[in-house]
Amino acid sequence: MKQKRKERIDRGIKARSDDVFSLNSFREMLYVAVPPLAPVLLLVILPLVLPSYWQKVLISTCVFALLAMSWDFLVGVGMVSLGQALFFGVGSYIAGVSNKILGVPIWIDLPIATVLGGLICTVLLTPVLRLRGVYFSMVTLVLPLMLERIIEAAGIFGGTEGITGIKTFANPFVESYVIVLVTLFALFAFRRLVTTDYGLVLKAIKDNDRAVMSVGINIYWMKAQALFITGCVGSFCGAFLTHVYGFVGMPSFALDYSILPLSAAVVGGMGTFAGSFIGAFILVPLSEALRGIGGLRIVLYSFFLVVFIVALPEGIFHYIQRKYQQFERWVEVDK
Amino acid sequence: MWEVALIYGFINSVILALTALGFSLTFGISGVSNFAYGAMYIFAGFASWLFLNKLALPFFLSAAIAVFLTALLGAAMYRFVLLRVRGLVISEVIATFGVGLIILELFRYLGFSGFEYTLPVFTDGSLLIGNTYVDYQRIWIVGVGIVLAIGLYLFTHYTKIGLAFRGIAQDEHTALSLGINSDRIAGLSVAFGSGLAAVAAILILPRGTIAVNDGYDVLINAMAVCIIGGLGSSVGVVLASFLIGYAQIMTDILSGPHWKMIISLIAILLILVVKPSGLLGKQKELEERI
Numbered sequence: 001m002k003q004k005r006k007e008r009i010d011r012g013i014k015a016r017s018d019d020v021f022s023l024n025s026f027r028e029m030l031y032v033a034v035p036p037l038a039p040v041l042l043l044v045i046l047p048l049v050l051p052s053y054w055q056k057v058l059i060s061t062c063v064f065a066l067l068a069m070s071w072d073f074l075v076g077v078g079m080v081s082l083g084q085a086l087f088f089g090v091g092s093y094i095a096g097v098s099n100k101i102l103g104v105p106i107w108i109d110l111p112i113a114t115v116l117g118g119l120i121c122t123v124l125l126t127p128v129l130r131l132r133g134v135y136f137s138m139v140t141l142v143l144p145l146m147l148e149r150i151i152e153a154a155g156i157f158g159g160t161e162g163i164t165g166i167k168t169f170a171n172p173f174v175e176s177y178v179i180v181l182v183t184l185f186a187l188f189a190f191r192r193l194v195t196t197d198y199g200l201v202l203k204a205i206k207d208n209d210r211a212v213m214s215v216g217i218n219i220y221w222m223k224a225q226a227l228f229i230t231g232c233v234g235s236f237c238g239a240f241l242t243h244v245y246g247f248v249g250m251p252s253f254a255l256d257y258s259i260l261p262l263s264a265a266v267v268g269g270m271g272t273f274a275g276s277f278i279g280a281f282i283l284v285p286l287s288e289a290l291r292g293i294g295g296l297r298i299v300l301y302s303f304f305l306v307v308f309i310v311a312l313p314e315g316i317f318h319y320i321q322r323k324y325q326q327f328e329r330w331v332e333v334d335k
Numbered sequence: 336m337w338e339v340a341l342i343y344g345f346i347n348s349v350i351l352a353l354t355a356l357g358f359s360l361t362f363g364i365s366g367v368s369n370f371a372y373g374a375m376y377i378f379a380g381f382a383s384w385l386f387l388n389k390l391a392l393p394f395f396l397s398a399a400i401a402v403f404l405t406a407l408l409g410a411a412m413y414r415f416v417l418l419r420v421r422g423l424v425i426s427e428v429i430a431t432f433g434v435g436l437i438i439l440e441l442f443r444y445l446g447f448s449g450f451e452y453t454l455p456v457f458t459d460g461s462l463l464i465g466n467t468y469v470d471y472q473r474i475w476i477v478g479v480g481i482v483l484a485i486g487l488y489l490f491t492h493y494t495k496i497g498l499a500f501r502g503i504a505q506d507e508h509t510a511l512s513l514g515i516n517s518d519r520i521a522g523l524s525v526a527f528g529s530g531l532a533a534v535a536a537i538l539i540l541p542r543g544t545i546a547v548n549d550g551y552d553v554l555i556n557a558m559a560v561c562i563i564g565g566l567g568s569s570v571g572v573v574l575a576s577f578l579i580g581y582a583q584i585m586t587d588i589l590s591g592p593h594w595k596m597i598i599s600l601i602a603i604l605l606i607l608v609v610k611p612s613g614l615l616g617k618q619k620e621l622e623e624r625i
Contacts, residue, residue, distance in 0.1 A: 080425050082432060127608040133424045134368050138558055139607060141370075141432075145555065146600040153593030259436060262429065296444050302436035309430050310419050 003333040008326045035324070036188075039277065043184055047176035055176055059244060061284040062183040063237045067261035068268070068276035069190055070233035076194060076271055077226040078206030080133075083140035085257035086124070087234020088241075089147060091117035095239035096163045096248030106167055110239050117235020122228045129223050141258075148253040162249020166242060179240060183277075186233060190273045202226055255298060260284070263301040267308050269315025278317050338465050340584055346473045348580025349480040350539055352573055354553050355560035356483065357531030359572045362561065364504045365521035367417060367427055369409075371435030372532055373554030378438055379405040379533030380545040381447055384454060394455055402533040409529025413522040421521070435554070443547045452545040454537065476538050483534065484573070500524055552596065559599035563606045565613025574614060578602070 017028040046058055067084050074081050095113040098104045104112065128139045152160055169175040193199045204212045205219050212219050242248045260283065261276070268279025283304065287297050308315065358372045369375075379401045386397030412434055420426035461470040491497035502510040503517045511517050532553075559579060564571025579599050587595045606613060 075425070080428060082428070127604065131607060134428055135562075135607060137428050138368075138562065139604065142555060142558070142600050142603055145551070146597060149593070149597050149600070153591075153597065255436070259433075266429065296440070298440040299437050299444060302433040302440070306416060306430055306433040306437070309426050309433070310416055313420075313426065 004330045005333050006328055007331045008322070008328050010326050014325045039187065039274075040184055043180045047173060047180060052172065055172060056244075057285060057288045059176060059179050060241075061280055062179040063241055064260050064264055064284050065183055065277050065280035066179075066186055066233055066237050067257065068264035068280050069186055069273045070230040071261045072265045072270055072273055072276045073190055073194075073233075074226060074230045075265070076206060077202045077223060078209065079223065079226070080137045081140040081230075081258075082137045082262070083142075083144045083258050084234055084261045085144040085253045085255065086140065086147070087117065087121050087231050088238040088257040089144055089253040090120050090124075090231075091235025091238030092242040092248045092252040093157055093238075094120075094235065095242040096166050097157055099166050099243070100163050106169065106243055110236070110243070113239035114232050114236040117238065118228045118230075118232035121231035121235065122224055125227055126224065129220050129227070144253040144258065148250050151250060158249065160250060162247060162251075164247050166246045166248065168243055168246045175244060182236065182240075187273055187277055194273075259298060259305070260301050263305040263308075265315075266313075267304050267315060269317035269319075272315075272317050272321075275315045275317030278320075279315070282316070339467050340581075340588055342464060342467050342469060344581040344584040346469070346477060347584050348577040349477045350535075351556055351560050351580050351583075352576035353476065353480045353483070353535040353538065354532070355557040355564075355572050355576060356487070357528035357535070358557040359561045359564070359569065360487070360531060361524050361528030363569070364500045364524035367413075367421075367521065367525060368431070369525060369528055370428060370432040370554065371412060371438065372528070372557055373550035373552070374435035374438035375405050375409060375529040375532040376536045376553045377442060377545065377547060377550040378408060379536040380454065380540045381442060381452070383537055384452055384545060387454070398537045401537065402530055405533035406526040406530035410522055410526035412529075413525040417525065418518060418522070421518075435550070439547050439550045447545070448547060450544055453543070454541045454545070456541045472538075472541050479534075479538055483531075484569075488569070496520075496523065555596070556599055559603045561613075562603050563613055565615040568613065568615045571613055571615035 013028060013031050016024065017032050023029065043062075047055060050058060067088065070087070071081060071084050091113050094117050095109050098112060099106070099109050124143065125140070128136055131139065151157055157163060169178075194203065201212065201217060201222060205222060209219055212222075238252060242252075261280075264279035264283050265276040266279070267283060268277065269275030283301060287300060290296075290300070312319070354376070357375075358369060361367055361369045361372075382404050383394075383397045383401035386392045386400055387394055390397070392400070412431070416430050416434060417427060420430055456470070456472040457475045458471045461468045462474060463469075491500055499510070499515045499520050500523075502513070502515050503520050507517050510520075556579075560572055560575045563578065564573070564575030579602055582598050582602065583595045586598050
């Protein structure tokens with residue numbers, strides 16, 4: 001019996017457009033330019049054409065895409081967080097409290113909440129920087145629940161009722177474009193960051209932390225920096241949504257904000273950021289379209305999560321990328 | 336007041352130990368941290384409620400079926416989900432967490448909440464110890480908890496499956512070379528852990544209503560006890576449950592029930608910072624502490 005195996009080869013156009021030679025023809029330039037330009041065009045045009053309800057969906061999609069990307073970044077440093085809600089919640093509460101109680105205007109409030117939130121989350125997680133694997137996950141799972149309970153028990157920051165009457169954005173277009181631009185910036189910045197020397201060190205910490213230590217790099221300092229970046233992104237999401245809804249409360253620490261980014265990143269494909277982006281843009285609108293199912297949302301996300309992690313761990317983005325860059329054919333095995 | 340603290344602290348400690356037993360067993364044997372543990376607990380509660388009230392089976396029969404079903408669910412989770420990602424810690428955590436969320440949130444969606452979801456106590460009435468009344472259900476919990484702990488010790492030391500459990504926990508490859516199917520035994524250990532969660536549920540749930548949110552609390556408590564005692568160490572589990580158990584009761588008495596849960600969370604953080612392998616953990620420190 002003749003045995004066959006599948007062979008994958010780079011497409012000609014991929015090889016031709018790899019370098020400066022992509023300037024040879026428009027077809028090759030398009031081949032290089034379309035993938036990064038597509039999300040930009042999509043996101044810039046969408047706020048102009050969508051009805052107002054779906055604009056809100058776009059906003060939450062972008063927020064979840066940002067959370068998913070920050071989760072992905074943290075995984076790339078070897079820290080699997082099960083509680084992105086921590087970053088989100090801290091950011092929301094800082095924005096809510098400073099706007100309502102201290103009267104800080106929105107445009108100062110957002111950057112303050114972003115940086116301060118990142119700092120607070122980093123400080124909160126500093127004790128567990130030394131842990132890895134399951135242990136880090138357990139702590140991150142526990143922390144948002146703990147903050148939620150402390151707020152409930154102590155009755156601080158509005159307690160169980162939360163804080164209402166926070167200033168919202170005056171113009172819906174401003175609202176949409178702020179989050180759209182930040183999402184696009186984060187997408188390309190993250191993708192660039194992991195290819196720099198700095199990103200390589202972070203990746204090395206995941207792959208072999210002792211090797212990184214042995215060349216004299218302080219991995220805890222690096223991990224703290226990674227946490228700070230993730231914390232900033234997560235806190236920005238929280239602060240932004242606080243100003244969209246004009247409300248902050250205990251739901252900011254809800255499971256949604258932990259599980260959906262995780263699902264989005266896993267469904268889209270881990271380690272690429274574009275995957276998290278695609279994942280969020282599939283899952284959030286899907287759950288919105290099926291909003292009749294209401295409480296079944298988390299079930300749906302978890303279901304996708306389990307199916308993809310078991311059956312298609314590479315995720316959608318890697319699959320598309322492979323199809324885009326390579327073709328497959330069956331060849332006979334030489335004996 | 337101190338008498339109440341002493342007696343109820345003891346009972347609370349046994350309850351914690353009971354909830355943590357299954358989690359610790361599964362982790363100790365197969366290295367799988369079963370984040371669906373709380374879901375298994377709630378599943379057992381609702382399953383036995385359904386058998387009892389919808390099919391009108393006698394209580395002990397429905398409880399037995401519920402325990403069996405939960406163990407089966409654990410085995411199925413291992414066979415269809417965990418087996419494919421075995422050894423990839425990140426995937427294991429995410430997958431079990433996902434399965435747990437599916438079960439819990441499905442119950443929430445199907446409307447399983449309210450005061451009618453209660454399990455009956457084994458025997459009514461209460462006992463006077465000193466000046467404190469303790470109801471029979473709590474006595475049952477303590478009794479069964481102690482019997483279970485002893486039974487588990489005997490099981491893992493004197494039966495073939497129990498020895499196989501300890502075999503793959505010590506060295507999976509050597510166990511494999513001696514003809515122990517490590518996949519089968521690991522699956523059994525997950526099933527066993529889930530079964531123990533079910534037993535704990537049937538004993539503990541009659542104290543109140545069955546609420547979906549308890550699933551998360553049970554998971555956190557089980558994790559707290561296991562982390563503090565040292566993952567995989569059975570003596571550590573008992574020690575840690577007494578530490579947390581008394582700490583919880585003391586905070587409950589001194590500052591109100593809201594702070595009770597926070598104690599275990601703070602305890603987790605403290606122990607992870609000071610000694611990540613736990614009080615009596617056998618894992619090498621370097622493994623988790625880099």
